[in-house]
Amino acid sequence: MNNEVDNREQKKLVGVLGQFDDAHTLVHACEALRDSGVKKMDAYTPYPVHGIEKAIGIPRTILPWIVLSIAAGGLCIGLGMQWYTNATTQLLPFWSGYEFRISGKPMFSLPANIPVTFEVIVLSSAFASFFGMLVLNGLPKLANPLHRIPRFKRVTNDKFFLMVDVGDDKFDASQLRNNFSDWGATDVEEVFQDQTDWKLPAFLKTFAVLALVLMLVPPALIFRARGMTYTGTRLHVVPDMDWQVKFKTQTEGPLANNNTTTEFFFQDIRAQFDDLPGTVSRSDQSGDSEFFKGIRTGSDLHSSHTTPAVLASNQEETAQEETTATTEATAADEPDWVTTIPSQVKVDRDTVLRGQRQYNIYCAVCHGYSGEGNGLANNRAVALSTSGESAWTEAKSLYDPTVIDQPVGRIYDTITNGRSTMGPYATRIKPEDRWAIVLYVKALQKTRKTAVSKTTEDNSAGDKKDSGK
């Protein structure tokens, strides 16, 4: 402290500081100074004193206007950005917009854009008020000469201070000293600026330069690594994702935690259990061939792995014509199709209605609601293939004689494994529902064979009879 006082002569005067014991005298002094025409002054108090800004004569801040104008800018940016990115393409040669329609809304629709715009306004206003406040207050300040004055430390405790800046037009140190004493100041002193205050500490400069250099390292590394192959050990940023605590199937199992002997968790050393007795695999439905495959039990063994239909559906996309030929060529090897609905499926009105619902969901898009092969997707695809834009095999009418003659097992197989362009539905429709569709298809076909009145009369009874044929 002492050497600071000693050096005062070498320092520049920055103002006169008065110390007051209570807020009232301070405010009165402020008012008197203000009225005498002093403008550059500032008061320091331990707590916010209401009305002091009026006493000092601080004009209203322009911060609200800054915030308002930046918020208006945020509004324009928020809206403009959305308009540019979503409602324009190639407006500017660089940074093209991308028209992407969401939920069938217009490319530029105000309600959808308001939340983003609102957030941009809020963010820009918050930044504007925070940084605007800092700038208007001249912050951050690296040093303040007042902090060199020991007495001033009580400003955060119980003393009130008023400083007049040397730059003020009415500044007169000796007169201010007298005035301050008259207004009730308990102490008055001159404040000097230590010239060293203005110098940035050396370590700060070093640190800044170092930080700047270090900041350039990652982008430089990335720049260097463009298009390079790397042969070193891979970096594992998230090790517990790269090495997960788990065992893969068909590998060696975990060790049981036994202190005396080394034992594997499972007797056969494998990492997984054997199937429990009675487990039925999802992919192996050979248990009930009639129900799952539409093929008579016993006859499917030799044909199940080489069913032409399966082949056809597997290769449909790559070799359409070829598979059609395969199907025809192997027609003679047709499996022994089931001709009656399996006993698990209840043949009644409810099942037919269920079949109708499933049919309308999965089949009607191509085969049409009435089964004539005139579904919307089919019509569109036919139109496209006519104009040569795509290849398409027309969906069959369910009243086609070849379809009418098909046994129920065959229709079931078509749904399960697909035919020609038609894909397999085994994963999408449950076996019960597939059978329900078959039932509904049979019911549909019957409407074209029988008079309307008769069909409606013995709807459910007739189905069983018909499918039994």
Added chain:
Amino acid sequence: MAHIRKAEITSPITTLGGESTSRVVPALLVVAAACIGGAFAWQGLSNRALFLHSYLVSYMFFLTITLGCIFFVMIQHLTKAGWSVTVRRVAEVFGCGIFPMALLFLPILVLVLTGDSSLYPWVNTTPAASGAPEWAVGDERIFDIKATFLTPFWFGIRSVIYFTVWTFIAFRLYSWSVKQDETGDKNISLKSQSFCAPLMLAFVLCLAFAAFDMEMSLAPMWFSTMFPVYIFAGCVLSSLATILLTCLLLQKTGRITDEITIEHYHDLAKLCFAFIFFWGYIAFSQFMLIWYANIPEETFWYRFRFEGGWVVFSLVLLFGHLFIPFLGMMARTVRRNKTYLLFATIFLLAMHWVDHFWIVMPQWKASVYEGYFSHGEPITSSQYVVWPGFVDLLLFVGMGAVFLASFCVVSGNRSLVPLKDPRLHEALNYDNP
């Protein structure tokens, strides 16, 4: 700072209306009876549905203001607010208006309980051709839930609960506050605070369900969980405007002297400004989700208000309830200008009335409207758009008279500013930085 105002009240403590008090209240009640009765005779007999909807518009206008005032008092206690002590009494007195509001709700309640479906379509449970009542359009799962909730019996039970809770809160707080005027007991402030904490929960729950019951159920199959918040935003905004306006008028006529300063007006106006935007924020939140999801079960409510003549009301609300007051109340100078505030609060209250008109009136012909929804017939809402008319004016004046009479009776010959509140000095020396 120069002058510290002593915690003494200089406002005259007399009854409102001075020497003619004994005649003011009966006169107001006569006006109320004449107006409401006149409106009923004019339209209630010939077109009961339309009359009831008009009745509900004015009723909700004053009910929401009353509820907003109760909320205002509670939130001041909960936050131990010092600045608002001098304006709190006005809100307390308005809050006690919940009792006459309960009486004005009786006609609606009686109609619902007697099975009259001209206001609320869900009262009618007679099955139509489809097996469900006529108003049950759209998803039957929604109907199943709605039908258990919207029954006259439960509506009655709930209404009783709402008004009991609200009246209890309003009168409890007011009687404590008045008692403090005499005793100056500081514990009353602490007691009010701990009283408000749990009761705020009850208050808000009642407010939310009342919003469902009284206004959302006009379109029985429509649902929006944002709706109570929307009503709440309107409650607070309209009550702030009412408190502001009342204080301005009371001070202008010398009922309150220098206890309320420009700083209090400034603060109330700041809250108004905040709630103008809150209202807009909530209104937009409700609209945008429905607009974006675009599900017919929800969109029909808005679609109806965007077609025909109703779009005029929607636009009036968008500009008059949001944009114009938002920009108009933004500047500090205007928030500290009493003449401007007088105009602004009246404008805000008018918009609040339009808001409830916009919510209630498009529902008055529920059958047309639900037919529109279920069959998609091109019925335009311009075919039955309702413009505010003489009946609405009569009902507004009538209920306004009840509202004012309640203020006169409740305030009686007590001070319109709390006399011995422990935080009074804070309010009297309040200064906006």
